Amino acid sequence: MQMQRNIGPIIIVAIVALVLFAAIGGGLYFVLGGESGNAGLTALTAEKNVISHEGFSLAAPPSAVTAGFRVGVDSVSASDFAQNTLADPDLIAARSALPAYLTAISSVHIIRSEGALPAQLTLAINVTDVGTETVDLYGWDGKVWNFLPSRHNGQRLVASASTLPKLIAAFQTSPTVQVVSTVLEVGDTVSEIGSTVNAVQVSGLTLQADGSLSGGLAGGFILGQGYAVMPLLRAPDDDGATLNAVMADLNAQRMQIGGIVDLVNSNDYNGVVLDYPGLDPARGAAFSQFVADLAAALHQQNKTLGVVAPTPIIENGGYTTGGYDLRSIGAAADIIELPLGDNLAAVGNGGAAQMIDWASGEVSRYKLRLLLSTLSADSSPDGSVARLPGMDTLALFGSATLQTDLAAIAPGSPVTFALTGNVQTLGYDGSAFAPRFSYLDDSGQARTVTYVTPETLTHQLALSQKYNLGGATVRDLFNPGNPAGMFDAVVQFKLKNAVLTTSGASLSYTVNGANGVVYQATAAPGQPFTWTAGEPGQYSVAANFDSSGSVDLGAVDVVVPQATAAATLAATATPKPILTVGPTSTPCPNCPTATPAPTKAPTAAPVTTGGGGAWGAFEFGGQVVHGGIPHAAEMKRAGMTWVKVQIYALGTDAAPAINNAHAQGFKILISFIEFSSASRATDPAYQQQVASYLGSVAGQGADAIEVWNEANLDRDWPAGQTTGAAYTGMLQKAYAAIKSANRNTIVVSGAPAPTGSNGGGCGAFCDDKPWLEQFAAAGGLNYTDCVGIHYNEGIVSPREIGTDPRDNHYTRYYQTMVNTYASIIGNARPLCFTELGFLTGEGYPDLASTAPGFAWAAGNTIAEQSQWLVEVVQMAKGGSAIRFVIVFNVDYTDYGADPKAGYAIIRADGNCPACDALDAVLP
Secondary structure, three states: OOOOOOOOOOOOOHHHHHHHHHOOOOOOOOOOOOOOOOOOOOOOOOOOEEEEEEEEEEEOOHHHOOOOOOOEEEEEEEHHHOOOOOOOOHHHHHHHOOOOOOOOOOEEEEEEEEOOOOOEEEEEOOOOOOOOOOOEEEEOOOEEEEEOOOOOOOOOOOOOOOOOOOOOEEEEEEEOOOEEEEEOOOOOOOOOOOOOOEEEEEEEEEEEOOEEEEEOOOOOOOOOOOOOOEEEEEEEOOOOOHHHHHHHHHHHHHHHHHHHHHHHHHHHHOEEEEEOOOOOOHHHHHHHHHHHHHHHHHOOOEEEEEEEEEOOOOEEOOOOOOOHHHHHHHOOEEEEEEOOOOOOOHHOOOOHHHHHHHHHHHOOOOOOEEEEEOOEEEEHHHHHHHHEHHHHHHHHHHOOEEEEOHHHHHOOOEEEEEOOEEEEEEEEEEEOOEEEEEEOOOOOOEEEEOOOHHHHHHHHHHHHOOOOOOOOEEEEEOOOOOOOOOHHHHHHHOOOOOOOOOOOEEEEEEEEEEEEEEEEEEEEOOOOEEEEEOOOOEEEEEEEEEEOOEEEEEEEEEOOOOOOOOOOOOOOOOOOOOOOEEEEOOOOOOOOOOOOOOOOOOOOOOOOOOOOOOOOOOOEEOOOOOOOOHHHHHHOOOOOOOOEEEOOOOOOEEEEHHHHHHHOOOOEEEOOOOOOHHHHHHHHHHHHHHHHHHHHHHOOOEEEEOOOOOOOOOOOOOOOOOOOOHHHHHHHHHHHHHHHOOOOOOHHHHHHOOOOOOOEEEOOOEOOHHHHHHHHHHHHHHOOOOOEEOEEEEEEEEOOOOOOOOOOOHOHHHHHHHHHHHHHHHOOOOOOEEEEEOOOOOOOOOOOHHHHHHHHHHOOOHHHHHHHHHHHHHHHHOOEEEEEEEEOOOOOOOOOOOOOHHHHOOOOOOOOOOHHHHOOOOO
């Protein structure tokens, strides 16, 4: 055997041993033999083959019942057992030996028997009022508590056994130390190991047909540094030929066991991990015995054995691992690595949960470790999957290039850029918690990539904590093609600080000028990005792939010449290779840039207020994440002719968003609020600044402007001053400035937040009904063309009134919102819904745990969201009160305490069911 040896001081740290053996369990069950004439025992017969007692049952098939077998069952309550107020010495010993991570949730059943045991026994315990996903059966053999493999059957845990424990109970398991290991491959460059993982599996040794090992271990590890070192032994990639040859040869098995024991002892390794795929099911029994013999030999040396299982598959309605019998292997080995496999969507669609539930019934969950990879998955139509570094897959996008002829570039002219790759589509797989994109390979075949990010890995690791497993092994952690942040995801998992997020995925372009960012927008794969050239000067246009981090796809430098000069391309940057992911770039929230626009001077003509309002035919639109309007095609399919963009800072240049909207055939509503200056909202000087700025936005061509947002809330307006009358002062100044700049711009009064939280009155904040009444009484209708209104808490059809299970407050129903507002303003102005949406968490994590304040929408479905939007449109079209409805929202991807993505009509999978439904009712 050729082997590379690591020579140095040998230090064994006690904590390493504790971590390695934390999950060791198993053992033999003790078979009781009662004395003849033992009182209280009942004979088991073919006719009476079941014994039951206080939720516990013992049964044998009639054909397996043996003559003379008698059994008796007694119980002590879980509370008595937990309090250790027991008199029986055997029960006291059992209680003292119970691991701290087990808590009895059923009675502890005492089993006595005499006579020959039946060959087959079924033991079952009822478990009620608790979830069973982390509940296991354990039996006491007089010395130790042993895990009993079992199955969930409704609220019962059922175990098949050929031996009887002295005691048996159902136990709630608790989390233990989360052991994290990784694999050091030959050629890996090792970063700091000790702070990230508990154990390192070192590859390089390969099984031979005679049972020997060949090769040399990867370098870069150091013994005695606080992490365990375990050689990872692999079988050759020969469809199992070598492995099965060894399993057919006892001498080869003996050589293998002796060589492994010598390997770990002579180098002071902590144990080994076997990764031996390709086992012939006919050799399954031999492999189980081999594992048992190897484990026994290693345990004599205080060494640990790990075994990599195949990913379980479903056959005939149940899971199987082929020739690898998890029960027997798991009873002998200390660690069972359970691969998640290449179906990454199993994490979110329940497949992984079902697999773990099955496996934790075969093997003690404390021995189970999820086997994960940081590599992305490249899938072909035939179902085959290749795991590739993320950098390699993102290279498929290509790099940014200039497509516009240099001579055509001038201030105000369109300049077009594109990526050189062949990616066709881009979306976010909400079940895999990963970006997903499709591309055409060199043969023209369509393939799909699931791009693994730290966010993806965090969701996978969370499964281990959810099911109280022993930990996880993360392979490929040292691969240089990983997105940045993989190590941090592992560390946060160990510290139990991991935060589960869903970031979405997009392509973005950023234009930088001499003074910083001048424009940002997203673009679809295969579609060009067009920027309207700014003032003369040099600009850099960068493309990025954005998900849980931002990855540079290259940049192009462009010079916009003076009007009389020819355009030149300044040092076009060499397309950059995919760089490591840096901090997540904040997508342009309004797309509009930060460049101040000049304020248009008021015209000499006087401004007339008190007009008749913006009456007209009903129109429909949607609020987008930024002015790039990435889903314009879907919006048009839904019949939308308006787009809404939110601006959050004075001086923001709205022209790019306005121009882009008009270029794509949309009217645009600019909604303005400056959260950072909310405390100044009643200051007349600040109100004049707002008015002047909104006048400049109107001069840039905005079709409608909403002046401020939800001014009845003390987060958006000075506390205690949140009255409709106070807001009217700002609106009056803004109306004059807007109309002076552009008489055609519709002025929409800022919609209040619909709420009854203040009992129908005002305090630090104001409920919307009294706020609107104050606004109308203060003459606010003289300074608006349309009254802003929001509706966002529906859980019943818009056609219904009085059916909401919460209460019958008017804000619960679409029609009562409309009726209430129309009544207050006497129908003197139309209503403009600047936000209207229906929340559904379908396709995302559970609302109750992710966003508790929005748990009221937990029952809403995507289908209902689509249908209810259709009904709103039908109802609004049928009357004259509603000027337009802006759906909140089209394409937000934030899903946390404020689950904006749950309101979005572009769902987590990239589809738009609401667009399809609306297409049938709007032209």
